[in-house]
Amino acid sequence: MADTVNDGPFLSYTASLITQGKHRFYTLTIPSDVLARTCFVIDRDEDPVQGFQRLLDKTRAQQIADYIDAGFGTIPTSVVLSAQKVADFEYTRKTRTVRFRENPKSFLVLDGQHRIYGFHLAKSELRVPVVVYNELSRADESKLFIDINTKQRPVPNELLLDIRKLADYRNDIETRLGDIFDLFATQPDSPLFGLMSPSKRKKDHISRVTFNAGLKSILYIFGEAESTDIYRVVASYLSAFVSETNKRNLEVDLTAPVAFRAVLSILPDIAQRVRDKHGTGYSPDDFADVVGDMLKNIKPSSAKNIGNSVSAYAKVFTDGLKVKTIF
Template structure:
């Protein structure tokens, strides 16, 4: 082996140890060729700092003619960097399109990819926030990469569309439902999760049949809506156990659903605006139960306090045209109209 060949081999070995190459250097990585129907692409792994230094993305604002990526969020990229530096793992592949200046090619009987290193060697089709998050991270790691070669600008844009329309994110409701399994819940999240599960499954729940545990569903209260509505009131139950908290909220919802049922609009409790508005007035109702019924939080006492709210028209609950805040303000006005000494 010649001196130049030996030196080149040593340089390639050194680059494999996460050294960022110089512009114009030839870089090589082991690859696998994948065929899917009429399409073919290569899979490989690259050090995160090398990847970040040879990729770029263009948004429509930056390049009106050819750009199609979303504008980069520095906040999101930093969150990814913090996650990586905290020991997190991101196994999903970054999808790239090799640009002509990279001279990307397979060698060694398609077992190795060779390309000319440079800041615009690859266009990012999917994963720009991951790539730039890796660039911000102090930790270097190997990143799974998919490389398409020989795509036209039209094909790059179409692939971007396919990736972002055919792949659906996991519903937030499902992520909330399984956080307990991952043991990543905060105390507040754990409390909300327990409350939701009780309302979802307890035979005495006022919301039984009106909740959806793992996804959004029409005419159902999902975990996201439930959590936003109840979270603001958990401080009122400081020092109380989950049974007392659930029993109190349930008594309130028994009163609410009973009032709606009397107007033949019980299903409206599952409308986001109506559900949230009833929760917004919850502290006012609790205060009146404390004053009038010596803090006996029964369904009957709640019902007596909120009865003026149901002087509103049925359509107000079924098809609220106002915002959550506007509807809750209207409810509070009705509560005041029923106040006596």
């Protein structure tokens, strides 16, 4: 609710006072449009909205705005703010309420900058959980900002991809990649069986992030093929690759992200040669014929030296595809 004084409007909300260590702060909920009008991210005399636009990622903020406007989701995490002097921030213990002046520079945002910017862009409104610190020095604000933004650990991308499947919250490409990953992880005849890690990074295993990065770059060659058909071709290729490298004592660690992505990146070239020579059956034997010819020209030391570049490591193998003549 709002009341008016000589200097302008005040807003008042029910709040709880919490003490942690030497700090006291207040928890409450504030309408998103109010936050959009009263928060800023830089301590300068300039338009708060321009401040957000210059410092933050508008694409990410627009995604938040679209999510809010869709009306199907929720953002339960608290925005963390520091009340500024212009806010005239007050807490009344008897009524357990806080009041502050509606001013574009009332609150410095310590955490939740993109959410606040998203509130600027959103067409709809919602109540937002908020934590407000009051009477902090600039040094205290800086320390809190650093603590909040360095001590929080983001959820690993591998786990997010796994959870997206459970939530039925994937786009078409993610769905295809996820289905193919699951086939490689669960099919007993998979050349990667026992080497897949669906929800976290794990030594000597292929994560969803690594798998997706490798397969996504060549997904175009399969057109609208079903996930099972893509699995069959890629599995045939990888089976042949593993078999032929073992025959020649070439050490190629497919669980190493650079190696896995490099080996997959040359599949289009290999598949073209298989098609020209054997047709479109794409059996493991067909792939082995072409891959074996390629690996004849690879030095063991070159195959072992993975390095940090996907393209450089892929070239080790594509150089072996070049036709060598005696004339």
